[in-house]
Amino acid sequence: MSRADAEPSRWSAERANSWYQAQGWLVGSNFITSNAINQLEMFQPGSYDPRRIDTELGWARSRGLNSARVFLHDQLWAQDARGFQSRLGQFVSIAARHRIKPMFVLFDSCWDPMPKAGRQHPPKPGVHNSGWVQSPGAERLGDRRYIRTMHDYVTAVVGQFRNDDRVLAWDLWNEPDNPAKDYQSVERDDKQELVADLLPQVFQWARAVGPRQPLTSGVWHGSWEGSQRSAISGIQLDNADVNTFHCYGDPATFESRIG
Numbered sequence: 001m002s003r004a005d006a007e008p009s010r011w012s013a014e015r016a017n018s019w020y021q022a023q024g025w026l027v028g029s030n031f032i033t034s035n036a037i038n039q040l041e042m043f044q045p046g047s048y049d050p051r052r053i054d055t056e057l058g059w060a061r062s063r064g065l066n067s068a069r070v071f072l073h074d075q076l077w078a079q080d081a082r083g084f085q086s087r088l089g090q091f092v093s094i095a096a097r098h099r100i101k102p103m104f105v106l107f108d109s110c111w112d113p114m115p116k117a118g119r120q121h122p123p124k125p126g127v128h129n130s131g132w133v134q135s136p137g138a139e140r141l142g143d144r145r146y147i148r149t150m151h152d153y154v155t156a157v158v159g160q161f162r163n164d165d166r167v168l169a170w171d172l173w174n175e176p177d178n179p180a181k182d183y184q185s186v187e188r189d190d191k192q193e194l195v196a197d198l199l200p201q202v203f204q205w206a207r208a209v210g211p212r213q214p215l216t217s218g219v220w221h222g223s224w225e226g227s228q229r230s231a232i233s234g235i236q237l238d239n240a241d242v243n244t245f246h247c248y249g250d251p252a253t254f255e256s257r258i259g
Contacts, residue, residue, distance in 0.1 A: 007207075007208065008207045008208065008210045009207075010207070010239060010240075010241060011214060011241035011242070015241075016214065016241055016242045019214060019241075019242070020242065023101075023168070024066075026066060026067045026168075027064055027065050027066055027067065028065050028066065028067030028068050028069060028100075028103075029060070029065060029068065029069065030068075030069045030070075030071075031056075031057070031060070031068040031069065031070050031102075032070075032071070033049055033052050033053055033056060034052065034056065035047065035049055035052060037120050037121070037122075037123050037130070037131030037132075038115075038120060038131045038132045038133050039071040039072060039073045039076075039108075039132075039133070039135070040073050040075065040076060040115065040117055040120060040133065041120045041131075042071075043072070043073075043076050043084060043087055043088070043091075044076065044117065044118075045080070045083060047120075048087050050087075050090055050091075050094060053091060053094050053095075054094050054097075054098075057094060057095055057098045057100055058098055060098070060100060061098040061099060061100060065100060066099060066100055066101065067100060067101050067102070067103060067168055068095065068100050068101075068102050068103070069102070069103045069105060069171065070091070070102045070103070070104055070105065071104075071105045071108060071135075071174070072088070072104055072105060072106055072135075072157065073108075073115065073133070073135045074106075074107070074135050074136050074140070074149065074150055074153045075115060075117045075135070075136075075137075076117070077149075077152075077153040077156065077157065078117075078149050078153065079117050081153075081156065085156065085157065085160055088157065088160070089160065092161065092164065092166050092167060093166075095166070096166040101166060101167060101168035102167060102168060103167075103168045103169045103170070103171050104157070104167065104170055104171065105171040105172075105173075105174050106135075106153070106154060106157065106158075106170065106171070106172050106173065106202070106206075107135045107136065107172065107173040107174065107176075107202065108132075108133075108134055108135045108173070108174040108175070109134055109173065109174065109175050109176050109177070109178040109180065109191070109195060110129075110132065110134065110174060110175055110178045110180055111129050111132035111133060111134060111180060111182070111183070112131070112132060112133045112134060112180075112183060113133075113134045113137050113138035113141075113180060113183050113186055113187050113188070113191075114133070114137055114138060114139070114186055115133035115134060115135065115136075115137040134180065136150065138186060138187060138188045138191070141188060141191065141194050141195070141198075142188065142190065142194055147198075147201075150198075150202070150205075151201075151205050154172075154202060154205040154206050155205055155206075155208070155209050158170060158205075158206045158209045158211050159209045161211070161213070162209050162210060162211040162212065162213075163211075163212055164212075165212070167213055168213060169213050169214050169215070169216055169242070170206055170211065170213055170214070170215050170216070171216055171217060171218060171244065172199075172202050172203060172206055172215055172216070172217045173195070173199055173202060173217045173236075174217075174218065175218065175220055175221070175246065176195045176196075176199055176217060176232050176235075176236070177192060177195070177220075177221045177222075177230060177232040177233065178220075178221070179191070179192075192231075192232065195232060196231050196232050196235065199217070199232065199235045199236070199239075200235055200239060203215060203217075203235075203239040203240075214240075214241035214242040215239070215240060215241045216236075216240040216241065216242050216243065216244045217236040217239075217240060217244070218236075218244040218245050218246045219233045219236050219237060219243070219244075219245050219246070220245060220246035220247070220248075221233065224237065224245075224257075245257055
């Protein structure tokens with residue numbers, strides 16, 4: 001058997017459809033605890049709050065939700081891998097008690113490109129996502145030395161739950177082609193090129209672990225059709241086990257995206 005034959009491959013359409021049918025009707029939302037301004041604050045020591053998670057996921061279940069999209073961050077693992085993975089394991093157990101399956105998001109191209117672990121600034125009243133941060137940040141995105149840390153983060157977290165049916169799926173990179181226009185003064189000019197280089201590697205790292213859950217990365221920007229696809233959306237669609245997408249348009253636009 002060749003090395004290529006031994007490596008896990010992208011799911012077939014039959015496997016993807018079988019997985020989807022087995023889930024039942026999924027109803028969910030993005031979830032962050034009400035005391036956290038971003039994904040760092042949700043899982044860092046001192047602000048991680050399992051009682052609040054238990055209460056709020058209980059509210060979600062009482063409203064009929066059975067899934068939750070939950071953002072993680074590479075700096076959480078880099079600063080305290082053992083503690084972070086312990087808290088993540090506790091989170092999955094709490095969610096399972098409420099019969100809610102999380103879909104974890106590992107990286108994110110949206111909002112503030114200068115994340116800093118530790119105490120976060122207070123929310124800005126009336127400002128949407130006033131403290132949300134990218135992962136990795138602009139300083140790390142072009143740092144070739146940091147790729148090993150990113151690799152280890154992906155393989156450790158995905159590996160922790162690779163055979164755990166309580167986890168729904170892995171959303172490897174949220175809106176990787178998002179330019180984060182509100183932060184152009186500090187955003188990298190080469191961001192899109194660097195992300196396009198990293199994204200296939202992230203899929204490869206996660207797939208090498210052999211998770212039972214599907215890998216995905218939600219497309220949202222521009223055309224998704226054939227030769228009109230952007231470089232990044234092409235990478236997403238060519239590597240995902242199941243396709244997911246984001247749509248901020250009206251119902252007619254949403255329906256056209258499904259088609």
